[in-house]
Amino acid sequence: MKLEVGIIGGAGYTAGELIRLLLNHPNTNINFIFSTSNAGNKVYKIHQDLIGTTELSFTDTINPNVDVLFLCLGHGNSTAFLEKNEFSNTTKIIDLSNDFRLKADETLDNKTFVYGLPELQKEKIVTANYIANPGCFATALQLAILPLAANGLLKDDIHINAVTGATGAGTSLSKTTHFTWRDNNFSHYKAFNHQHLGEINQTIQQLQSGCESKVFFMPNRGNFSRGIFATAYTTFEGTVEEGIALYKEFYKDAKFTFVSDEAVHMKQVVNTNKCIVGVEKHGNKLLITSVIDNLLKGASGQAIQNMNLMYGFEETLGLNLKANYF
Known part of the structure; x- marks a missing residue:
């Protein structure tokens, strides 16, 4: 028997990838794709890579009895949507916004959302009914530092530089998403105060309580469509061999996170659910x-x-x- 799935907010990049994955998942059937601005339109008219794959249309009506509900709404809108719409007590909800990621925001009415980073707390996810899906930068950066925090090895500040593709900004046009601005260009934004820092610091404290290390994060815009390339460094007293062994041990049972013996690059992961991590030692920095x-x-x-x-x-x-390696 297949799960009946509903999607709220079906027109964005995230929803387009979610629809593609669900159409090819052997255990799911897409029951509805809710989009008030596109109601009645064929899904492939918006997500043009799906022509010939599906004849589904967007709708402005909701089936409250689906098995799984995915919320692909803009940040701050998931809470408002759930306050206005009722779903079955058996409907499991996975929210892709940032509304429920922090402990202070994890509960809405009788729903308590579990932070959905499998490498951090798979056991809690298995028994959860409501999931707060992590942010994109937050995922990449946490997977870079989880093994250190889990072993109490964050003794100094952490410096991170990361660049994301244009799809990270969503489908809405702005000055910095136009092709003429983005092409052959590079810039930073939200220096040291990106919204995903809340998730990252929360996880650090969960694994290494009382940690006083600060995370200095510089996010950048790249002139490519998709992917995140992040580098993080901090003081580490062990050898590089010890560092690599630490990471491989931590991720030995992870299904999608892998530690490479060679320098990593972004083409290894684009169009996959993988995270690939590389570990080096330079002086006293890992x-x-x-x-x-x-x-x-x-x-x-x-x-x-x-x-x-x-x-x-x-x-x-x-x-x-x-x-998409070549």
Whole structure:
């Protein structure tokens, strides 16, 4: 029997990837794709890569009895939507916005959302009914530093530089998303105060209580479509061999996070749900490189991974995707 799935906010990049994954998932049937601005239009008119794949249309009506509900709404809108719309007590919800990621915001009415980073707390996800899917930068950066925090090894500040593709800004046009601005260009934004820092610091305290290390994060805009390339460094007293062994031990059972013996690059992960991590030692600094696809491991792919865990499916089901390596 297939799960009946509903999607709220179906027109964006994240929703487009989610629809693609669900259409090819053996255990799901898309019951409805809610979009008030596109109601009645064929899905492939908006997500043009799906022509010939589906004849589904967007709708402005909701089935409250679906098994799984994915919220692909802008940040701040998921709370308002759930306050206005009722769903069955058996409907499991996976929210891809930032509304419920922090402990202070995790509960709405009788719903308590579990932070959905499988490498951090798979056991809680398995038994959860409501998931707050992590942010894209937050995913890449946490996977770079989780092993250090889990072993109490964050003794100094952490400096991170990361660049994301244009899809990270969503489909709405702005000055910095126009092709003529983005092409052959590079810039930073939200220096040291990006909204994903809340998730990252929360996880650090969860794993290494009382940690006083600060995270200095410089996010950048790249002139490519998708992917995140992040580098983080902090003081580390051990050898590089010890650092690599630490990371490999921590991720030995992870289904999508891998530690490479060679320098990593972004083409290894684009169009996949993988995170690939590289570890180097320079002087007294451990340098960790982390690469993901911002729309997959950073959003929709991780949401499917969480759904698989919640329903007892094989964690990798529907997510065995090949990178766009060439």
